[in-house]
Amino acid sequence: MAYKHQQELCSECEVNAKWYCVQDDANFCDQHNTVVHSFKSHKSHNVVSIGEKDVTIKKKTAKPINCQNHHMPLCLYCLSCKDVCCVACLAIDIHKQHSDQVKSIVDVANGEKQILREHLEKIEKFVVDFTNEQSQLEQALKNIDVSEARNSQHVDKEFDRIIVCFQDRRKVLKEELKEKCKVYRDNIYLRQDNLKNINSSLRKCLEEGRYALTLNDFAALAQSKVIIEKMNNLGVESVEYHHQIQLTDWVQVDIPTQKTFKMISTLGTIWKPPIPSFVQHKCKANVVDSNIEWEPIESNPSITAYVLELGQNNSNFNEVYRGLKTKYLLRDLKPSTSYILRLYACSANEVGDAAHLEMTTLNLDLSNWVLSMSSAYTNQQIPVENTRESLLDGKYTTGAGTNNGTQWIQATFPYPVPVASVTIGPLHKSNWGPQWGNGGSLQYSYDNNNWTTVGTIAYMAMQQQKIDIDNVTAQHWRLFHNDWLCTSRFIFK
Missing domain, CATH: 3.30.160 (Double Stranded RNA Binding Domain)
Structure with missing residues (x-):
């Protein structure tokens, strides 16, 4: 300003x-x-x-302008004449005939302002829309720039790879040419040796024949027969030599250019990553987890990622792993379920064909275990069942008990199982009670040799004890105590 x-x-x-x-x-x-x-x-x-x-x-x-005729404020507006007027103009002058068309200038102005506001709203909306459109167009230009750069890199990468493949093909063709020419040369070398031997024999025979002509009759007669036989043999060899197959002195190499270009135009590439191979004896499934392993691939171009997919009934495959490692642990599978695995090898933007592996997880039955004990309490007056069934019936009056000393009551599953909790309880039978077991521990083992404690026995009369575990997967579970040990239940969840 x-x-x-x-x-x-x-x-x-x-x-x-x-x-x-x-x-x-x-x-x-x-x-x-x-x-x-x-x-x-x-x-x-x-x-x-x-x-x-x-x-x-x-x-x-x-400020209101005064009427030039009546010197009164021009506060009215005639819609017919489209002009301002004062009160006197309406009462006694030209606007009297169409007074119904005369309105307050404030009302008319407000009406026009409202119309103007509506137009302004439309214009503002247009401005916003066109501004957004401009932003979208600018973004579209940026996207095109990014796409151009990305695709330019892709084109360079693809053609670099094609060039590498052509170079490899050239190397193979040159090796084939070298081998073929070596065979042709060896044939010519052999023919040269044969020709040299025949020429040598012919010259020697000529010398012997000329010499025989200089001998007396008796000597010439003896030598002539031998020389003539040699000459006949050489004649046969000469005929056979000339009838040999014509040697090749021109080498033709077939370069399937059209076939190669056809492959490039139809497939977009002349190379595809190899099919991976599962190491099946290392692909082991238990109840809900499975270790999957495959052989590494050495190739040129190099592999940039392995992709592992999991599905059922050969459909609905989901990607579960992408990376360069050659093994993966599948977790949280459903027990007693059949799965199909697909494994691809990727190199840049090229994806190879898939290897397939069928797999079935084991049945999850947490009541299917074998009971073993360090010792069994066998007092005839106070019989204890000491059976798996007595530990699963939910009664406080049946169960298992040991003698005194370092004792354990163990459950062994046929394979490792995931366990979230273990429920135990005191045995109420004659003099058996909560005191026999308190202070002991709940343990698990992978190998039935090394044990890990995950809970402490804390019995209360006629109450079961639930020990929560953070989903440990193990095959061997036991209660352990350095004293009398009993339990009325051994229930896994």
Whole structure:
């Protein structure tokens, strides 16, 4: 705004204006302001600084203008004439004939403002929409740039790989050419050796024949028969030599260019990652977990990821692993369920064919275990059942008990099982009670040799004790105590 005021010039000269006269509607510099308003008729004019000009003009136009005919405020608006008028114009003048078309200028202005607001809302919506559209177009340009860069890299990578494949093919063809030419050379070398031997024999035979002609009759007769036989044999060899297969002196190498280009156009590549191979004797499934292992692949280009998928009935496969490791532990499988595994090898954007492996998890029956004890209490007067069934019937009056000393009561499953809790309880039979077992421990083992404690026995009369475990998977479980030991139940969940 300050810059605009500096551009305001005096109405009487070309000097920057500093004052504005409302009545004259003119700008003045200091000199002309003093001269013009020195006259008596101008001394009452409202003069403001040039910086207040805009505000002053707005205030002036905001005030109602008086009618030139009746000198009354123009407070009405005629819709028919589309002009402002005063009350007198409506009562006695030209607007009297269509007074029903005369409205308060405030009402008309408010109506026009409302229409203007509606148009402004539409325009603002257009502005927002077009601004968003502009943003979307700019984002689209950025996306195209990113896509161009990414696809350019992909093109370079694909053609680099194709070039590598062609180079490998060239190497193979050159090796084949080398081998083929070696065979042809060896044949020619052999033919040269044969020819050399025949020529040598022919020259020797000629020398012997010429020499025989110089001998006396008796000597010539003896030598001639031998030489003639040699010459006949050499003649046969010469004929056989000339009838040998014509040797090749031109090597043709077949380069299947069209086939290669057809593969590139149809498959997009001339190389695919090899099919992985499961190490089946290391792929072991228990109840809810399974260790999966496969052979590493050495290839050029190198493998960038292995992808393992899990599904049932050869459908609904879900990716469970992607990475460069060659083994993976599947967890939280359903017991007694058949699964199918698919394994792919990936190199950059190329995915090879899948290897398949069928797998069935074991049945989860936490009551299927074998009872064993360090010793069995066998007092005939107080018989104790000491059976698995007595530990599963939920009664406090039946169960298992040992003698005194280092004692244990053990449950052994046919395979490792996941256990979340173990429920035990005191045995109430004759003199057996909660005191026989308190302070002992609940333990598990993977190998029936090394044991880990996960809970302490704390019996209370006629109350079962539930020991929560953080889903431990083990095959061997036992109660252990350095004293008399009993329990009325041994229930796994």
